[in-house]
Amino acid sequence: MYKWIKIVRTEQIINRYSFNKDNLTIGRKPENDVQIDNLAVSGHHARVDRTGNDYILTDLQSTNGTFVNHKQIVSHTLKHGDNIQIGKHVLIFLASEKQEAGAEEPVKERDLDKTMILDTAKQRELIAKQAKPGTAVPAASEKIGVLSALGGSDLGEIELTKKLTRIGKADTSEIRLSGMMMGATAATISKRPSGYTIAFTGGRTKIKVNGNVIHDSVPLKDFDTIEIGSHKFQFYQKETK
């Protein structure tokens, strides 16, 4: 089975490198197998070595790092479809015979089937059109929401580690709050595809976001203030490792 590395450059060039030897070097200098002429790329940035059936990507202590599927790696065993980011370039590792056979057919002729192919004339054109020269690929990282208690509370910083955080008086609440008028579950914060959302659960406790009483749910933005009864918090998101 052939293994391929495909390179998608935001400057609109796409290239494909097949594995016909035991290793492949990636870097800015011309002696690399995959040369990426960009200052964000180190002279000798990374390499891929074949060991048995595995292909191992190693970052050669590059200045700006090597990312696989948005996570920074030192060494990584490549899987089919892995998205390798070096500087603002994206390289895709492909490993199946199916891809090999159909690689040069335009997507349209493939009946819009689900493919994992990236280099066709049409796609090149599209990528060229979509490319925003000079845009660096941000190293996407996981973010976690934090509630920071305001106004002399001893609750401090509370990380929202659950997909769903219940806030209220009940013992089973992830965040327990006291107060005469506090509901068993006064509010919930859920992490949704669009981000964190706070919801009013219908009790007697008033929920305010930036001073406005909420009746169903609102998405939370960094530095929103949240009032739950007499408790006050500020919401923000921080990077996690």
Next chain:
Amino acid sequence: METALARSAGLTDVGLKRDGNEDAFSIDESLNLYIVADGMGGHLAGEVASRTAVDLINKSYRKWKGSETPEEEIFGCPDVSLSRNGNYILGGIQFANKVIHEMATHRKEYKGMGTTIAVLAFIPGLIISANAGDSPIYMIRNGRIEKISKDHNFVAEQVEMGLMTEEEAAESPMKHVLTKNLGSYEDLDPDIFEIVPANNDRFVLCSDGLTDLVTDDEILQMVEDEQEPEVLCRNFIDIALKRGGHDNTTVVTVSLSGTRKPKAGPIKKMGALLGDISSVILKK
């Protein structure tokens, strides 16, 4: 006692261009579990992948939920950010992925097969939405539509990284390049979300045969216009066929008709029998 009284329906159609139907779905109102899968792979492999995924996730969820299995004993779990039932769903998806991957690796006729998955489950006080691939799950609440699943494809990632706009993504032929599915890789990290239900929430799970041809706003409008789950499914299939039906199309619609607010009364009676469930109810 279930808080959610769900009414649901599902329908699948081969479409006008394909020979076989590689989609699969399941509806289980007793479990409150709803699944849509969109298979890929030559010959019959796509159908095998989607059917295997739906069956395995359904069976494992039933088994673990029925015996209240501790999270620690579940395949590949626990994920501490999730509820116990969320872990059952996660475990079921990871288990199905493992099985399909094994089949695809070791049997020639299944080489390269895979499937997307969209799973929606309700337990008292909680909606669990899980997915891998690009079969979406929508929630319609208070006149608004919200996608409560994450699209795992190349263009969606480009949008997330700010390299492509939503409009460009909709036009891109690369929107079918999946970055996650069941079958291609040994390990899978599906996206799972947990949300508190509200009265009259409605849900649509579908394969991209529908969303390629119908916009989110149109889905919202169609849901608002039709209360009967069966008729709504038929309407969705009809519009996909009218617009060319280039792919298999599958739709599952669920309506939470009048979420019952659990009162303090019955809890005493249930006692320890419903350990897990009552702890959720008590939070109300």
